[in-house]
Amino acid sequence: MKVLFAASEALPFAMSGGLADVAGALPKALRKRFVGCRVVMPLYSNISDELKSKMRFITHITVPVAWRRQYCGIFEAHVDGVIYYLLDNQYYFKRDTLYGHYDDAERFAFFSRAVLEIIPHIDFVPDVIHCNDWQTAMIPVYKDQFYKDGIYANIKTLFTIHNIQYQGKYGYELMADVLGLPEDAAHLVEYENCVNLMKGAIECANRITTVSKTYSEEILSPWFSHGLDEILKLRQNKLGGIVNGIDTEIYNPETDHMIYKNFTADDLSGKAVNKAELQKQLGLPQKADVPLIGIVSRLVGHKGFDLVKHVFEDILKADVQFAILGSGEMEYETFFHEMKQKYPEKVGLRLGFVPDLAHKIYAGADIFLMPSKSEPCGLAQMVALRYGTIPIVRETGGLKDTIKDSGDGEGNGFTFATYNAHDMLEAVWRALAGYMDNDGWKTLVIRAMNCDNSWKRSAGEYLKIYKELVQ
Numbered sequence: 001m002k003v004l005f006a007a008s009e010a011l012p013f014a015m016s017g018g019l020a021d022v023a024g025a026l027p028k029a030l031r032k033r034f035v036g037c038r039v040v041m042p043l044y045s046n047i048s049d050e051l052k053s054k055m056r057f058i059t060h061i062t063v064p065v066a067w068r069r070q071y072c073g074i075f076e077a078h079v080d081g082v083i084y085y086l087l088d089n090q091y092y093f094k095r096d097t098l099y100g101h102y103d104d105a106e107r108f109a110f111f112s113r114a115v116l117e118i119i120p121h122i123d124f125v126p127d128v129i130h131c132n133d134w135q136t137a138m139i140p141v142y143k144d145q146f147y148k149d150g151i152y153a154n155i156k157t158l159f160t161i162h163n164i165q166y167q168g169k170y171g172y173e174l175m176a177d178v179l180g181l182p183e184d185a186a187h188l189v190e191y192e193n194c195v196n197l198m199k200g201a202i203e204c205a206n207r208i209t210t211v212s213k214t215y216s217e218e219i220l221s222p223w224f225s226h227g228l229d230e231i232l233k234l235r236q237n238k239l240g241g242i243v244n245g246i247d248t249e250i251y252n253p254e255t256d257h258m259i260y261k262n263f264t265a266d267d268l269s270g271k272a273v274n275k276a277e278l279q280k281q282l283g284l285p286q287k288a289d290v291p292l293i294g295i296v297s298r299l300v301g302h303k304g305f306d307l308v309k310h311v312f313e314d315i316l317k318a319d320v321q322f323a324i325l326g327s328g329e330m331e332y333e334t335f336f337h338e339m340k341q342k343y344p345e346k347v348g349l350r351l352g353f354v355p356d357l358a359h360k361i362y363a364g365a366d367i368f369l370m371p372s373k374s375e376p377c378g379l380a381q382m383v384a385l386r387y388g389t390i391p392i393v394r395e396t397g398g399l400k401d402t403i404k405d406s407g408d409g410e411g412n413g414f415t416f417a418t419y420n421a422h423d424m425l426e427a428v429w430r431a432l433a434g435y436m437d438n439d440g441w442k443t444l445v446i447r448a449m450n451c452d453n454s455w456k457r458s459a460g461e462y463l464k465i466y467k468e469l470v471q
Contacts, residue, residue: 001466002036003027004126006115008108008135009098010041012079013051013086016098018244018379019132019162022211025247026462027082029455033463038124040115042107043075043086045094054079055086059121063114065106066180072114074121085122087114099135105170105197106178112138116147125151127470130462131159134168137201138179144204145185156469159205161198163376164219165226168197192227202231206469208239209462211377212398216241224374242462243401244377245455251362251386253449258359263388265449268442271363271388278364281357282348284321291435292321293428294365294389296358296380299328299336304371304394309335310421315428316346323348323361362387367431371416371424375399382453385412388445390434392427394419402453406434412448 009015011024023039030037043055055075062069073088092107101107116139119125131139140157147155174195175186189200202208210216216239218224220232232239249255253271254264260277263270272288279286293315297303309332316322316339324336324347333351340349350357362368368384368391377398381391385402391413393399404411407430414431416423435441 001034001128001463001470002124002126003030003038003128003130003466004115004119004124005037005039005130005132006112006136006139007039007041007132008111010039010084013041013047013077013084014044014098018377021247021379022162022244023132025245025455026459028080029245029459030463031081032456033459035459035463035466036124038083038085038126040085040087040118042093042111043073043088044098045090046096047086051077051079060088061114061117061121063110063117064180065110065113066177070110072110072117074118076122083124085118087111087118089114105168105174105195108135108168108197109138109174109178109180112136113142115139116142116152120151126155128156128158128466131157131201131205133160133162134166134198134201137168137197139201140204140206141181141185141188141200145181154470156206157204158207158209158465158469159201161208161210161219161376164198164210164224164228167199167226167228168195170195170197191231196228199228199231202228202235206238207465208232208235209465210239210241212243212401213241214400215376215397218374218397240465242458242465243398244379245458246379246382246386246453248386248454251359251383253363253387256359256363258356259363259387260360263363265388265446268388268445271445274360274364275366276364278323278360279321279348281360282323282350283344284323284348285345287321290319290321291366291432292323292364293367293369294361294384295322295324295326295369296361297326297328297370299326299332301329301332302373303328304373304419304424305332307371307419307421307424308369311425312339314425316343318432320432321346321348323365325350325352325354325357325361327352362389365389366435367392369428370394370399372396372399373419378402381413382451385448385451385453388449390414390431390441390444390448392416392424392431394424402451406444412444412451 007023009020027037261270261273375397403413
């Protein structure tokens with residue numbers, strides 16, 4: 001089985017969000033299952049010199065972009081047992097940021113076409129091209145239109161939707177000047193008076209997955225689909241969901257060098273040390289018996305911070321502390337800054353994103369609050385479990401699939417269903433009450449740490465789909 005994993009970002013080379021985590025971890029997990037999985041991504045100019053030193057130049061080709069042809073250099077790198085192909089074009093990829101440019105549609109149409117064009121030049125003809133999000137959505141479309149014969153004849157395509165909110169929507173002028181589709185194929189990417197690249201992948205890919213089973217069901221409704229529910233319903237027979245995993249080597253309380261003291265489920269004494277040191281670092285009183293609630297997130301509305309803002313001071317009436325790390329919308333940054341000033345002994349805050357501190361919060365907090373309005377998969381709740389920090393989540397997307405309420409004595413966290421501040425508050429009160437039961441809480445922490453959210457399980461489910469595609 002040979003899989004070419006196409007993504008616009010992948011660790012360790014480039015990252016802006018969760019896709020890079022997936023593209024960095026899933027291919028490694030597939031390799032352990034004896035799948036010949038290689039990754040292809042753009043060669044961005046801001047990739048570190050250390051990583052660039054590991055690349056070797058293979059060759060260069062020209063790639064069609066509508067009516068013209070563009071240079072594409074092919075570089076190869078071997079990292080952690082995975083082969084990466086990095087595609088070079090400085091006009092498109094010598095930018096300060098990965099996305100947000102006026103010509104993003106052209107940049108990633110070029111990349112999508114280039115992924116197919118390089119196949120004869122890399123000594124690797126895949127059985128499946130695994131495409132991810134709108135930046136690679138044109139690969140299944142181009143495959144159907146221009147790459148049907150020869151070495152391409154038996155290649156299948158799988159398209160994974162990581163976040164349906166970002167679809168690659170543009171004006172009709174792109175059709176001829178950028179996408180280069182024949183007139184009789186224009187309907188594949190036309191939708192609601194614009195060009196929609198993700199719609200093209202939904203139409204043309206052999207299979208479609210999302211990053212959790214619940215999310216694959218949610219996006220069939222207008223509330224979650226951002227306009228694509230009707231198209232997805234028509235293609236529902238090829239849609240499914242596989243929950244992401246986490247890299248259990250990076251997130252391992254037994255070996256993590258970023259936390260204050262390592263610990264295991266068999267010896268939780270180190271977790272108490274992490275809590276005390278985190279309280280000290282954030283300027284909070286070092287109180288072992290006061291529950292510490294952690295938040296590591298983008299501070300934006302759809303992450304549930306409108307709910308948090310509404311009842312935050314109600315929560316602070318209890319004997320509780322918060323450790324908050326994140327950045328985002330000014331409304332929430334300002335709010336949490338004001339709360340820090342008003343309640344300095346209860347609220348520890350760092351604005352921005354500091355990976356080192358994120359690990360310390362996962363390890364040192366008792367409870368992890370993640371009340372998202374929508375969450376395709378979510379990684380933070382699984383990382384929190386790994387460190388014995390008990391999640392409070394809303395039952396949506398991957399949060400619903402990975403966190404089960406402990407009310408029946410068998411779950412691994414606390415959940416609420418309705419997107420309502422007081423429903424969230426009730427879950428917080430239940431978690432705080434649970435914390436007061438020392439023996440019961442210890443049992444819950446150990447159960448959380450023993451949850452298997454590794455990529456091993458998810459890789460097995462992807463392998464099953466790959467096999468179904470090539471049968």
